[in-house]
Amino acid sequence: MSEDDAPGEAQLERRRAAIAWWMRLDSGATTPAEREAFAAWLTAEPANKVAFDDICRLWGDLEILRPRLQPAAKPRPRFTRPGLRAAAAVAGLALALALSYDELSIRWRAGHLTETGELRSLLLEDGSRVELGPDSALETNFAGGERRVTLLRGEAWFAVAPDAARPFSVATPAGTATALGTAFDVSIQGARTEVTVTEHRVRLSGAGPSVIVEEGAQSAFAPGVAAVSPYPVDTDQVTAWRRGKLIFDDKPLAEVLATLSRYRRGYIALVDPSLRGRRVTGVFETRDPEAALRAIQKSLGLRAVSLGFVTLIGG
Structure with missing residues (x-):
């Protein structure tokens, strides 16, 4: 060199x-x-x-x-009503963007689709089972000897029927997860995809070298970013959504609100972007996302204002 x-x-x-x-x-x-x-x-x-x-x-x-080795941050601006109209306009714009061409494309491609708060159990033609999370979309392609599905949005848990001659793979924007005789969860979280293995093993193939994820572990990758080394997780906690619960253990508020948005109608907007990193720990019922939102507000000392389809949250 x-x-x-x-x-x-x-x-x-x-x-x-x-x-x-x-x-x-x-x-x-x-x-x-x-x-x-x-x-x-x-x-x-x-x-x-x-x-x-x-x-x-x-x-x-x-x-x-950012590591918490730095001086305390300056006090965040309070959530005041004079800024509500501007915040609502920003939230409305974000919502309009969400309903853009990409949304229409997903709905056109998806063979299986769930709406907000909806869970669906599927039996694929090869005998594999899928539990599709809320606000999720799945495309299947079993032609030409393939067993390939594409998770276009959201989250799904797969229990794969054995067939050594036809590997079962799940494609996402980040890459592909190939089952090695297994059951596993795939979740698209913004720019990244998380894969959690509940039985046996999965091979992740993306921008870098392939990574094998063993039972009881999770890995993540993103478009153009190789999968990270697998790390142990509580698989029951990760897949609690299948049992009607959402379990968050020291998760950032932005990620928690994005998950809650799959279970409630309307758009949630953080007025103060610095609130994204506030940590949330708790167990909530998927059937009552409003109660979850109220509990999070109370525990973090936040305030919320509902403007019809848009809910604004600030400090």
């Missing part, structure tokens, strides 16, 4: 490391030793922190993942 090439290669490796740390930290399953290793990496070179902040800004989670 020439000297001219070195800076570019170093920058690329630093960016890859930043992405890997982002996804590992976002999983919520880091150990104290890993957090210490991350802090050491972050402070080893100024360029490391720049790379990590760039990734966080790209995926909108700087406040969520």
Whole structure:
């Protein structure tokens, strides 16, 4: 490698490391030793922190993942009514964008679709079972000896019927999860896809080398981003939605609200973006998302104003 090439290669490796740390930290399953290793990496070179902040800004989670080794943040602005109209306009624009061409494309492609709050059990033609989460869309393709489904949106749990001659794979925007005689959960969370294995193993193939995820573990990947090393998770907690419960353990508020949005009609908008990283822990019933929202507001000291189809939340 020439000297001219070195800076570019170093920058690329630093960016890859930043992405890997982002996804590992976002999983919520880091150990104290890993957090210490991350802090050491972050402070080893100024360029490391720049790379990590760039990734966080790209995926909108700087406040969520920034280590809590810094001075306390300045007080957040209070949620006042004079700003409601402007906030409602922004929320309305976001809602309009959500109902754009992409939404129409998903509805056109999907062979199986669930609406807000709806769960559906499916039996595919090969005998595999699927539990499709709310506000989710699935496309199937069993032609030409393939067993390939595409999760276009949302979340689904798969119990795969054995067929050694025809591997079963689930495609997402991040890559492909191929069953190795298994049951597993696939969830699209914004820019990333999370795969949780409840039985046997799954192979993830995306932008980088393939990764094998064993039973009781989870991995995540994103478009153009390789799957991170698998980490242990509580699979009963991850798949609690199948039993009518949502369990959050120190999850960021933005992610929690995005999940709740699959179970309630209307749009939830955070007036203050700095609230995205507030942490939420709790067990909630999927049949009563409004109670969950009220409990979260109370526990975090937030306020909500309903403007018909849009609910605004602020500090």
